[in-house]
Amino acid sequence: MNRWNGAGRRIHMQEVGTRDGLQAESVFVPTADKIGLVNSLSRAGMAKIEVTAFVSPKAIPALADAQQVMLGIERVPGVIYSSLVPNVRGAERAIESRTDELNLVMSASETHNLANLRMTQAQSFQGLCEVAALARQAALAVNISLSCSFGCPMEGEVPEDTVLAWCARFIDEAGAGGITLCDTTGMAYPSQVAALTARFRAAWPDTELSLHFHNTRGMGLANVLAGIDAGADRFDASLGGIGGCPYAPGASGNVCTEEVVHALQLMGYDTGVDLGRLLDASSRLPALIGHETPSQIVKAGRRLDLHRPPRDLEAIRERAEARAV
Amino acid sequence: MNRWNGAGRRIHMQEVGTRDGLQAESVFVPTADKIGLVNSLSRAGMAKIEVTAFVSPKAIPALADAQQVMLGIERVPGVIYSSLVPNVRGAERAIESRTDELNLVMSASETHNLANLRMTQAQSFQGLCEVAALARQAALAVNISLSCSFGCPMEGEVPEDTVLAWCARFIDEAGAGGITLCDTTGMAYPSQVAALTARFRAAWPDTELSLHFHNTRGMGLANVLAGIDAGADRFDASLGGIGGCPYAPGASGNVCTEEVVHALQLMGYDTGVDLGRLLDASSRLPALIGHETPSQIVKAGRRLDLHRPPRDLEAIRERAEARAV
Numbered sequence: 281m282n283r284w285n286g287a288g289r290r291i292h293m294q295e296v297g298t299r300d301g302l303q304a305e306s307v308f309v310p311t312a313d314k315i316g317l318v319n320s321l322s323r324a325g326m327a328k329i330e331v332t333a334f335v336s337p338k339a340i341p342a343l344a345d346a347q348q349v350m351l352g353i354e355r356v357p358g359v360i361y362s363s364l365v366p367n368v369r370g371a372e373r374a375i376e377s378r379t380d381e382l383n384l385v386m387s388a389s390e391t392h393n394l395a396n397l398r399m400t401q402a403q404s405f406q407g408l409c410e411v412a413a414l415a416r417q418a419a420l421a422v423n424i425s426l427s428c429s430f431g432c433p434m435e436g437e438v439p440e441d442t443v444l445a446w447c448a449r450f451i452d453e454a455g456a457g458g459i460t461l462c463d464t465t466g467m468a469y470p471s472q473v474a475a476l477t478a479r480f481r482a483a484w485p486d487t488e489l490s491l492h493f494h495n496t497r498g499m500g501l502a503n504v505l506a507g508i509d510a511g512a513d514r515f516d517a518s519l520g521g522i523g524g525c526p527y528a529p530g531a532s533g534n535v536c537t538e539e540v541v542h543a544l545q546l547m548g549y550d551t552g553v554d555l556g557r558l559l560d561a562s563s564r565l566p567a568l569i570g571h572e573t574p575s576q577i578v579k580a581g582r583r584l585d586l587h588r589p590p591r592d593l594e595a596i597r598e599r600a601e602a603r604a605v
Numbered sequence: 606m607n608r609w610n611g612a613g614r615r616i617h618m619q620e621v622g623t624r625d626g627l628q629a630e631s632v633f634v635p636t637a638d639k640i641g642l643v644n645s646l647s648r649a650g651m652a653k654i655e656v657t658a659f660v661s662p663k664a665i666p667a668l669a670d671a672q673q674v675m676l677g678i679e680r681v682p683g684v685i686y687s688s689l690v691p692n693v694r695g696a697e698r699a700i701e702s703r704t705d706e707l708n709l710v711m712s713a714s715e716t717h718n719l720a721n722l723r724m725t726q727a728q729s730f731q732g733l734c735e736v737a738a739l740a741r742q743a744a745l746a747v748n749i750s751l752s753c754s755f756g757c758p759m760e761g762e763v764p765e766d767t768v769l770a771w772c773a774r775f776i777d778e779a780g781a782g783g784i785t786l787c788d789t790t791g792m793a794y795p796s797q798v799a800a801l802t803a804r805f806r807a808a809w810p811d812t813e814l815s816l817h818f819h820n821t822r823g824m825g826l827a828n829v830l831a832g833i834d835a836g837a838d839r840f841d842a843s844l845g846g847i848g849g850c851p852y853a854p855g856a857s858g859n860v861c862t863e864e865v866v867h868a869l870q871l872m873g874y875d876t877g878v879d880l881g882r883l884l885d886a887s888s889r890l891p892a893l894i895g896h897e898t899p900s901q902i903v904k905a906g907r908r909l910d911l912h913r914p915p916r917d918l919e920a921i922r923e924r925a926e927a928r929a930v
Contacts, residue, residue, distance in 0.1 A: 435908075469871040473609075474609040580853035593719055
C-alpha cells in the first residue's frame with residue numbers, strides 16, 4: 281500500500297470522443313455508427329458521455345446529425361448523456377432531443393474566447409447565464425467548461441485567481457452544478473493541476489468538478505493522477521485518444537479513455553468501466569475515422585495480455601546448458 | 606506548494622537513445638552522426654549517456670561501430686559515458702575504448718532471459734560476476750540492469766521478492782555499484798513502481814538506483830513521478846522516445862527524454878538539462894533514422910511556445926461588440 285494505490289476509490293470516467301474527438305475529424309461518421317459507438321460506450325460503463333454538440337452544422341459539419349444521434353441512442357440507467365450547446369437555440373434543440381445535461385463553454389483567456397467563440401468573455405458569460413436559466417426551467421443539469429484553465433496558447437499563463445474567479449461566477453451567478461477545468465491545448469502540468477484542483481475543492485466542496493486533459497505534451501495521465509491526489513474524481517477522456525489540437529499538428533488529442541482506465545484499474549481505482557468492451561469499441565474506431573488512433577493500449581494490449589515464449593524454448597535451454605559444461 | 610512540486614530536487618537524466626534507441630532501428634546511423642548526437646547530448650547536460658553496446662556486430666549491426674563511437678566522442682567533465690556489455694570480450698573492448706561505466710544485463714524472468722540472451726539466469730549471473738571482476742580490476746563502475754523487473758511479457762507477473770533477491774545478489778556477490786530496474790516492455794504501473802522503489806531504497810539506501818521505463822502503454826511519465834515520490838532520482842530516457850518494443854509493434858519506445866525533462870522542469874525539479882539543446886538534437890533525429898519519433902514536445906513545442914492570435918483579433922472584437930448592441 282502506498283499513496284499511489286487507489287484502494288477502491290471511485291473515479292468517474294466521462295467520454296468526450298463522440299464530441300471533442302469526432303468534431304476534429306475530417307470525415308463525417310455516419311449517424312448509425314455514431315449511435316453504435318455511444319451505445320458501446322454506455323454498455324462499457326462510462327459514467328457520462330458527451331454525445332454530441334448542438335452547434336451550427338455549417339460550423340461543425342461532422343456533428344450536423346446531433347439531434348438524430350441524441351434521439352437514437354439507448355439510454356442506459358445511471359449514465360448521464362450530455363451535450364455541448366453554444367447558445368439558446370442549441371439548448372432548445374438539445375432539450376427537445378432529451379439531453380440529460382447541457383455543457384456550456386467559454387474560455388479563461390479573452391484572446392482564446394474571441395479567436396474561438398467570436399465573442400468577448402463578457403458576452404459569452406451573459407450567453408451562458410441565459411442558457412443556464414433555460415436549463416433550470418427544463419430541470420436539466422448544467423455544466424460549464426472553462427477552456428484554457430491551465431494556460432492559453434496565445435496569452436500564455438492564466439492566473440489561478442482568474443480561473444477561480446470565473447468558477448465563482450459560474451456557480452453563484454449562472455447556477456452551474458458542475459464545472460470542467462479544461463486543458464484545451466495540453467499546457468497543464470502535474471504540480472499546477474494539484475494546486476488548482478486543491479483550491480477549487482477547498483472553495484466548492486459540493487460542486488461537481490471535472491478535469492479535461494489533452495495529452496499534447498505527454499503529461500495527460502500524470503495530470504489525471506495529480507488531479508485525483510488533490511481531490512478530483514471525474515475525468516474527461518476520449519476513446520482512442522482522438523481529438524487532436526489545432527495548435528499542435530500531429531500531437532496527441534484528449535487523454536485516451538482506455539489508457540486512463542487501464543492505468544487506474546491497475547492502481548486499484550474503481551472506474552466502473554469494462555476495459556474489454558472499451559477496447560472492442562476502440563478497435564472499431566479506425567474504420568470509422570479513416571486512420572489509426574493514438575491509443576497505446578490498442579497497439580500493445582493490456583499489461584497482462586501475454587505473448588507466447590519461443591517455440592524452441594526448451595531447445596534454447598538445452599543448448600545453453602550444454603555450452604556451460 | 607504541494608507534493609507534486611519538485612522544490613529544486615535534483616533528478617539525474619540518463620540518455621539511452623544512442624543504445625536502446627538506435628539498436629531498434631533498421632538503418633545504420635553513420636558513425637560521425639552517432640558521435641555528433643552523443644556530443645549534443647553531453648552539451649545538453651545529461652548526467653549519463655549509454656553511448657553504445659559492445660555486442661557482436663552480427664547480433665546488432667546497428668551498433669557495429671561501438672569502438673569508433675566511444676573513442677570519437679568528446680568527454681564533457683561530469684558526464685558518465687556508459688556502455689552495455691554482454692560478456693568478457695565486450696567488456697575488454699569497452700575498457701579499451703575508455704568507457705566510464707559498464708552496464709550488464711540479465712532478466713528477472715527465466716523465460717525472457719532464455720528467449721533474449723540465450724542463457725539461463727544462472728549462466729547470465731555467472732557471466733555478470735566475471736565481467737564485474739574484470740571491471741573492478743580496471744577500476745570501472747559497474748551497473749547491472751534487470752530486465753522485466755515490473756513483469757515479463759511471456760511469464761506475466763514477476764514477484765517483488767524475486768526482483769529484490771536478484772538485486773541482493775548483484776550487490777553482495779557481483780559487487781555492482783548501481784542497479785537499473787527495467788520495465789522492458791512497458792508493464793510497470795505507478796503504484797507498483799512506488800512499492801518496488803520504496804522497498805529497494807529501504808534495503809539499499811546507498812546503491813545507485815536507476816529506473817528504466819518504456820511508454821508502451823502510456824504510463825511512462827506517471828511511472829517516473831511515482832518513482833521519484835518513492836525515492837528514485839535517476840531515470841533512463843531516450844531522445845525522441847525512440848526504442849520501440851518487439852512485443853508491441855507501433856507502440857511507443859522508451860520514455861522520451863525531452864518529454865520527461867519538460868515535465869520535471871515545469872514541476873520545479875532540477876534536471877541540469879538545457880531543454881532547448883535537447884530539442885535541437887531531437888529535431889535532427891528523424892533525418893538520421895528515416896522516420897518521425899514519438900516525441901510530443903517536438904511536435905507541440907514547449908508549454909509556453911506561444912502562438913500568434915488571429916491577425917484580425919481586433920476586428921473580431923469590434924464585430925462581436927457591435928452585435929451586442
